[in-house]
Amino acid sequence: MLELAIKGGKTYWGWILSLLTIIGIAFIVYLWQLDFGLGITGMSRDVSWGFYIAQFTFLVGVAAGGVMVVLPYYLHDYKAFGRITILGEFLAIAAVVMCLLFIIVDLGQPMRALNVILYPTPGSVLFWDMIVLNVYLLLNVVVGWNVIEAERNNIGYPGWIKVLAIFSIIWAPAIHTVTAFLYCGLPGRGFWLTAILAPRFLASAFAAGPALLILLCLIIRRVTNFDPGREQIQSLAKIVTYAIIINVFFFLCEVFVVFYSRIPSHMDHIKYLFFGLHGHNALVPWMWTSMLFMVTSIILLVNPVTRKNEKVLAFTCVILFIGTWIDKGMGMISGGFVPNPLHHVVEYAPTLPEIIITLGVWATGFLVLTILFKIAVTVKEEVSGV
Amino acid sequence: MKNSRRSFLKLAGISALGLGAKPVLNAFASSDEHGPEIFPNQEALTAKRWAMVIDTRKFESEEDFEPIVAACHKIHNVPKLKEKRHKIDWIWIDDFKHVFTYQEHEFLDDRVKHLPFLVLCNHCEKPACVRACPTRATFKREDGIVLMDFHRCIGCRFCMAACPYGSRSFNFRDPRPFVEEENKEFPTRMKGVVEKCNFCAERLAVGKMPACVEASNGAIVVGDLHDPDSNVRDLLKNNYTIRRKPYLGAGPAIYYIV
Numbered sequence: 001m002l003e004l005a006i007k008g009g010k011t012y013w014g015w016i017l018s019l020l021t022i023i024g025i026a027f028i029v030y031l032w033q034l035d036f037g038l039g040i041t042g043m044s045r046d047v048s049w050g051f052y053i054a055q056f057t058f059l060v061g062v063a064a065g066g067v068m069v070v071l072p073y074y075l076h077d078y079k080a081f082g083r084i085t086i087l088g089e090f091l092a093i094a095a096v097v098m099c100l101l102f103i104i105v106d107l108g109q110p111m112r113a114l115n116v117i118l119y120p121t122p123g124s125v126l127f128w129d130m131i132v133l134n135v136y137l138l139l140n141v142v143v144g145w146n147v148i149e150a151e152r153n154n155i156g157y158p159g160w161i162k163v164l165a166i167f168s169i170i171w172a173p174a175i176h177t178v179t180a181f182l183y184c185g186l187p188g189r190g191f192w193l194t195a196i197l198a199p200r201f202l203a204s205a206f207a208a209g210p211a212l213l214i215l216l217c218l219i220i221r222r223v224t225n226f227d228p229g230r231e232q233i234q235s236l237a238k239i240v241t242y243a244i245i246i247n248v249f250f251f252l253c254e255v256f257v258v259f260y261s262r263i264p265s266h267m268d269h270i271k272y273l274f275f276g277l278h279g280h281n282a283l284v285p286w287m288w289t290s291m292l293f294m295v296t297s298i299i300l301l302v303n304p305v306t307r308k309n310e311k312v313l314a315f316t317c318v319i320l321f322i323g324t325w326i327d328k329g330m331g332m333i334s335g336g337f338v339p340n341p342l343h344h345v346v347e348y349a350p351t352l353p354e355i356i357i358t359l360g361v362w363a364t365g366f367l368v369l370t371i372l373f374k375i376a377v378t379v380k381e382e383v384s385g386v
Numbered sequence: 387m388k389n390s391r392r393s394f395l396k397l398a399g400i401s402a403l404g405l406g407a408k409p410v411l412n413a414f415a416s417s418d419e420h421g422p423e424i425f426p427n428q429e430a431l432t433a434k435r436w437a438m439v440i441d442t443r444k445f446e447s448e449e450d451f452e453p454i455v456a457a458c459h460k461i462h463n464v465p466k467l468k469e470k471r472h473k474i475d476w477i478w479i480d481d482f483k484h485v486f487t488y489q490e491h492e493f494l495d496d497r498v499k500h501l502p503f504l505v506l507c508n509h510c511e512k513p514a515c516v517r518a519c520p521t522r523a524t525f526k527r528e529d530g531i532v533l534m535d536f537h538r539c540i541g542c543r544f545c546m547a548a549c550p551y552g553s554r555s556f557n558f559r560d561p562r563p564f565v566e567e568e569n570k571e572f573p574t575r576m577k578g579v580v581e582k583c584n585f586c587a588e589r590l591a592v593g594k595m596p597a598c599v600e601a602s603n604g605a606i607v608v609g610d611l612h613d614p615d616s617n618v619r620d621l622l623k624n625n626y627t628i629r630r631k632p633y634l635g636a637g638p639a640i641y642y643i644v
Contacts, residue, residue, distance in 0.1 A: 037577035038541075039558035044471035048546040048556060108541015108556065108578025115521040115540050126520035126544050187514050187634045188550020264488055341552035342484040342505070 001149060004378040005371045011223070012374070019367045026360020029353045030105060038108055040353045047337040047348035049106070051358050056102035058208070058329040059095045059365070060179045061201060063136065065209010066092035067172035068239050074165045080235060083380075084217065084228050086151075089144035090372035091213060092172075096137040098365035105357055125181045132175045139168040144372070152379045176201050183336060191269035191336040194257070196250050201328070203247035208324040210236045210243070211317040218314055220373065226380040230310075237313055241301040244320060248294055251327075272345065273335045280345045283334060286326050293323030429593030433610035435530040436585060437639040438596075439621045440504055444605035448502055451479045457601040458583070463574045465564030474555040476583045477506040477598060486630060498644060504598075504606075507532060507553040507583035508630060511637025515545035515554065524580070530611075530639055531585040541578040550634050554582045611639065 008016075033040050043050040069088035072078035104110050121127050143165050150157035180198035187193070214236050217228035258266045271277050273287045297320035300306045300313075307313055339345045350358070445451065458464070458477045467473055479502035483490035490499075509532050516526050523538035524545050546554045560577045568574065572588060575581055585608075586596035599606045609618035618641075621627075627641040 037557065037559040039469070039472050039577075041558075042471070043558070045473055045475075045546075045555050046552070048543045103542075106542070108543070108580075109539065112521075112538070112540040115523070115538055119521045119538065121520050121522050123517050124520040124544070126518070126542060130520070182544070183547075186518070186548045186550075187636065188631065189547065336547075341487070341550050342480060343487045344484060 001145075001152065001375050001379070004375045007378075008374065012370075015370065016367065019363045019370070022363040023360050023367065026357050026363065029356045030360065033105070033353065033357065034110070038106075040351060042349050042351045042354060044346060044348065046340040046344065046346035047334060049333050049337070050348055051350040051354050052102045052106040054329045054333040055358055055361070056099050056106070057179060057201075057332060058325055059098045059102065060133070060176050061205030061324075061328065062209045062212060063092045063095035063099065064172045064176040064202065064205045065207075066095070066140070066213070067169055068206055068210045068243075069213065069236065070165060070172075071169050072235070074162065074169060078235075080229065080231050084213075084232050086144055086148050086376045087216065087220075087228065087373065088213060089140045089147070089168075090376055091209070091216065091369065092140045093137060093144065093372060094365045094369035095209075096133055096140070096175075097368050098361055099133055100137070101361045101364060102358075105361065125178060125185060129175075129178050129182060132171065132178045136168065136171050136175050139164055139171060143168060148376055148379050151383060154383070173202055176205050183332075188341050189336045190263070190265040190267075193266070194254060196254055200247065200250040200254070203243050203250055204324045204328055206243035207240050207247055208321055208328075210240045211320045211324075214240070214317045215314060215321070216369075216373070218310065220377055224377045224381065226377045226384070233310065233313070234308065237301060237307050240317070240320065241298070241307070244294060244301065244324075245298055247324070248298065268339055268343075269335050272338050273331050277339060278345050280338070280347050282347050282349060283331060287331050290323045290326035290331065293319040294327070297323065427592055431590045431593055431595070433529050433616075434612035435610060435639070436509065436590075436608060437530070437611040437618050437641065438509075438585075438599075438606060438608045439618050439625075439627065439641045439643060441605050441607075441621070441625075441643045442501060442503060443643060444603070445501060448479065451502060451504060454504065454598045454601045454606070455479070457597040460567065461569055461586075461589075461597045462572055462584070463561075463565045463569055464581075465561035466566060467559075467561070467564050472558040474557065474561065474581065476555075476581070477504060479503060480505050486628065489628075503642065505551070505553070506598075506640065507585070508551055508636065508638030508640050509583075509585055510639065512635065514548040514550060514636060518544040518548035520544065527587070531587050532582075533584055533587060534579075534581055536573065536575050536579050536581065539579040541580065543580060545580055550631055550636060551638070554580050556580050 041050060041052075066088035069081050070085050073081040073085045104113060107113055116127060116130050143161055146161045147157050147165075150161075177198045180201040183189070183192035184194060184197035214233055217233050217236075221227050255270065258270055268277060272280065273283050275281070276284050297316045300316040301320075306316070334348050338347060455477055459466075462476060464474055464476055482494065482498050482501065482503060485503040485505055509526075509530055511530070513524075513526055513532050515524050516522075516532060519525075520542060521538050521540055523535045523540070524532065525535070526532050541556070543556055546556060557575055557577045557579055562574050562576075565574055586594070586598075589596060594600075596606075596608055599608055607617050607621060609616040611618060613619065621643065622641060625643045627643050629638045629641055632638070
């Protein structure tokens with residue numbers, strides 16, 4: 001089926017080429033990082049994880065979010081989603097690929113990455129994260145590929161695929177839970193040390209993932225002959241609505257606990273993010289933008305008039321995606337490290353090379369996504385005979 | 387075609403068998419022949435549980451700490467990096483309110499308020515860094531010293547996020563050009579790995595006291611926490627001591643007499 005990915009028009013190849021260009025430039029910058037060390041990034045002794053790990057965290061969410069189309073179809077027999085489950089699975093593949101790449105580019109000694117397997121350490125959450133992410137990738141590759149192949153050949157997919165699909169539904173929350181456990185099990189970091197972290201991660205994942213999927217569906221309808229369907233998009237929008245409300249609610253629960261108890265080691269991080277601490281306030285405008293975007297998207301999603309208008313819905317999904325990205329992709333990691341364990345406020349900002357490498361990984365993800373979606377959509381077009 | 391496939395499979399099968407059997411053969415081989423025997427150094431300083439007591443009353447100003455920090459960093463080839471982001475510290479000084487976070491108050495006496503305190507790895511009883519490390523590149527020895535294997539570390543920095551004391555540094559760039567005077571007795575590090583205080587394990591092994599202890603004029607004492615007659619136990623019995631963030635339950639082995 002891969003041959004379907006090399007038959008495309010000018011726009012398709014133009015898009016592929018521009019992605020490859022970004023990847024190429026980023027790869028050169030990565031070679032520089034490999035040579036010099038992680039010192040070309042903005043990370044420091046105090047903020048020892050930065051943009052890379054933040055993107056990783058956010059994208060684990062997007063990957064897990066793919067399950068929101070798979071679950072209703074396989075568990076509740078919601079037929080409408082049968083049309084787009086493949087999109088959810090392929091989005092998950094692209095997102096996990098990005099996650100793994102972000103981990104690799106963040107390692108100080110990437111050539112030793114396999115030490116994680118060579119010296120397996122079940123006590124380390126990172127060991128489990130490696131396992132859950134790779135298994136999730138494998139599950140989605142096997143399920144996605146077999147389903148689309150069966151569709152192309154006009155036959156039903158084999159029974160064991162359904163078993164794997166249901167397994168992947170259980171697995172999706174697991175990947176984001178384990179990722180949250182990376183942070184919330186650490187004793188000295190008040191911002192992360194909260195049991196609501198994993199639920200919060202999941203809620204934001206189930207908002208951001210399907211929101212991106214809605215946008216992708218709208219793009220597919222515009223640039224191909226396959227229409228993912230109005231009902232499908234509206235059902236996804238309802239899922240996004242509940243998820244983003246729960247996400248903001250969980251955040252407010254955290255705010256209550258932290259500020260009513262008034263325990264400084266927990267308060268100071270949120271103070272830093274939203275108001276600045278000891279004169280340091282680089283993230284303040286970002287965090288309020290994030291809040292504004294998330295709350296606005298709730299208003300636009302709850303109101304059926306605005307939700308049913310696909311133009312408004314597209315706008316809503318864009319700001320929701322950006323809002324959750326700032327919340328998790330910027331604030332969540334920096335927020336945990338500032339102030340540091342000795343209560344010094346050392347701020348972090350990504351450097352240009354760091355941003356280029358980050359864009360390169362995103363471009364790689366979108367390249368994978370484009371190829372997979374191209375295959376899926378071409379099969380759908382073939383089958384429906386348009 | 388068929389023939390070559392068969393012979394390939396045969397060859398592959400034999401190879402697999404060979405690879406599978408190698409560990410078994412190794413086990414037999416090692417029981418037969420005598421490998422190099424390792425004798426412990428008779429002069430080595432040992433303890434059931436190493437601990438350190440820092441008598442902060444014996445320090446007056448920042449200058450008193452300089453020789454201590456310098457001795458440690460020199461012996462361990464700790465680079466002097468100009469860029470603040472890339473800084474590497476094994477032992478350093480900071481104010482009371484930063485060392486003992488959330489324990490300061492407005493009316494703290496002037497001596498404690500303005501006196502710098504030494505900060506280093508706490509060699510915890512339950513080290514969060516060891517638990518977090520995905521490759522066991524950082525590990526706790528039986529005598530309580532938390533060590534790093536610089537050659538196994540993949541540079542994921544999970545240990546740095548886990549350490550509640552900010553005691554770990556990362557080599558953001560090649561440290562070797564920034565080592566002023568290389569001590570050939572101790573390894574230099576490469577870029578991309580984490581490092582920290584090692585309680586001078588390499589010195590204890592040859593019967594020497596840790597570098598900071600030697601440079602402290604008796605203000606820093608190390609000894610066996612499990613030996614009731616040890617010098618540290620004596621100090622702990624006769625003085626009120628505090629530890630950093632005891633409420634986290636990590637069980638730091640560095641005690642401060644204030």
